[in-house]
Amino acid sequence: MEKIKLHTYGTIKVEKINGPVLLFSGKDDRVWPSSLMADMIEQRLKENNFKYSFQNIKYEEAGHLISSDPESNSNSRTGIINIDGKDYEYEYGGTNEGDYKAKQDSRSRLMYFIEKL
Numbered sequence: 001m002e003k004i005k006l007h008t009y010g011t012i013k014v015e016k017i018n019g020p021v022l023l024f025s026g027k028d029d030r031v032w033p034s035s036l037m038a039d040m041i042e043q044r045l046k047e048n049n050f051k052y053s054f055q056n057i058k059y060e061e062a063g064h065l066i067s068s069d070p071e072s073n074s075n076s077r078t079g080i081i082n083i084d085g086k087d088y089e090y091e092y093g094g095t096n097e098g099d100y101k102a103k104q105d106s107r108s109r110l111m112y113f114i115e116k117l
Contacts, residue, residue: 014041015048022055022113024106026062030093031079034064057109062102063094069103 014021023041025034035058042056059066075096080087094102 011044012041014044015050017050017052020053020113020117021045021050022110023057024066024102024109025056025058026064026066026094026099026102027058027060028062028093028095028098029064030091031064055109055113057106059098059102059105061095061098063099064092065094065099066102066106068099 021041023038025038027035029035038056038058042054045054076092077094077096078089078091080089082088092099
């Protein structure tokens with residue numbers, strides 16, 4: 001795996017977490033680089049010999065909406081934010097099918113993760 005340069009400012013010290021870590025991200029998240037950020041967390045945990053288990057699960061064709069209601073299958077692929085009275089449209093990324101599959105899979109993985117605690 002290629003090393004990712006980490007910045008020291010604004011970094012969450014994830015290696016200080018006292019328990020297992022489970023990360024989910026959509027590889028096509030267009031709101032923020034969630035898969036890259038998850039990779040940075042994974043790298044930091046490895047570099048600091050994190051003593052608990054961790055999983056970094058990334059979904060193809062999934063975007064930012066994998067964090068929404070797992071039972072929903074939204075057709076909305078864009079959002080709107082108002083800044084200083086002006087509306088800006090942005091894309092969530094992913095596809096309806098990709099987001100839906102990611103939500104279903106992550107839900108079952110989360111339940112399994114919790115059961116093992």
